[in-house]
């Protein structure tokens with residue numbers, strides 16, 4: 020079979036890092052003649068919005084739904100409100116394609132310096148609930164008189180929503196012989212929605228007797244991420260908690276420039292989407308110095324999802340070797356190389372493995 024990939028490079032550094040991910044995937048083709056993959060670019064993003072008054076065509080989702088997966092760069096541009104870029108492009112894809120699992124590996128690759136002195140390996144998986152929770156658009160602004168203005172933003176936590184993300188986390192733990200799942204909560208203060216979260220996670224855990232459930236309040240958990248990151252194996256969190264935890268986790272293992280993610284539709288009724296966790300990085304856009312590793316690693320997660328864990332591992336091994344050699348590094352990793360140089364070094368390495 021030929022994998023058909025929709026590519027949405029987006030804004031800022033999105034196109035630069037996505038081009039390098041494709042370079043590495045193309046290199047794999049030469050390595051394995053049975054590996055067939057095709058890319059179709061979609062130029063949706065802020066430029067498209069400024070020209071057409073919408074960020075994707077009306078039938079945009081229809082155009083994407085028959086692909087095997089989506090490789091997404093990043094969106095965000097000073098000229099376009101984030102409400103548009105996030106809520107009219109990323110969120111509709113995540114929600115309509117039922118990508119309710121956001122997977123974010125937090126793993127320190129060899130050759131990456133961590134701000135932590137502790138040299139123990141950091142290697143765990145965070146599953147962030149990706150379809151509901153705090154990122155709902157229910158709510159609004161009340162009392163338009165300035166002095167009394169007020170905003171309400173509701174959190175949506177459903178039993179079914181928590182059940183499926185918790186199950187996914189526990190299934191992953193079982194499959195990968197992990198002994199513990201950590202749940203991020205705040206049910207001491209957020210007494211309605213987070214209590215339901217706790218109850219459902221606990222119920223799901225009962226079906227996985229061999230796996231321990233650890234439940235931590237989000238504030239303490241943030242501290243534990245720094246104090247004992249080596250103790251985590253699998254973490255399950257709501258949309259907002261997972262978002263914050265994973266940027267913190269990313270900072271422990273090399274920063275936003277190296278951290279990948281997958282928005283997974285476990286039922287495979289629609290394509291899943293893979294993207295670096297960073298945004299469009301306007302501060303370095305156009306300079307050619309963005310680190311492409313996060314996006315290349317995201318492409319590796321995509322191959323795993325498509326059923327080629329062997330090629331996925333080959334990419335991560337290639338990244339790790341290039342990092343360890345330390346000759347070709349972008350400025351965020353302490354080097355002076357460009358996005359393209361680092362991408363090429365990884366593409367060459369993957370062909371040598």
Ligand code: NAI
Pocket residue numbers: 032036092093094095096101105109275276277294296297298299300301302303308309310311313351
């Ligand atoms: P950001 O992730 O774009 O940048 C944060 C910091 O990390 C910046 O200093 C940036 O230079 C650095 N950085 C990010 N990626 C890097 C890379 N590959 N190599 C080297 N350094 C890198 O987050 P920020 O500044 O909060 O947001 C910028 C725009 O991106 C906003 O419009 C935001 O809404 C959007 N955004 C989009 C996301 C998406 O498309 N999924 C996710 C997060 C933010």
Ligand code: MG
Pocket residue numbers: 262263266296
């Ligand atoms: Mg984030």
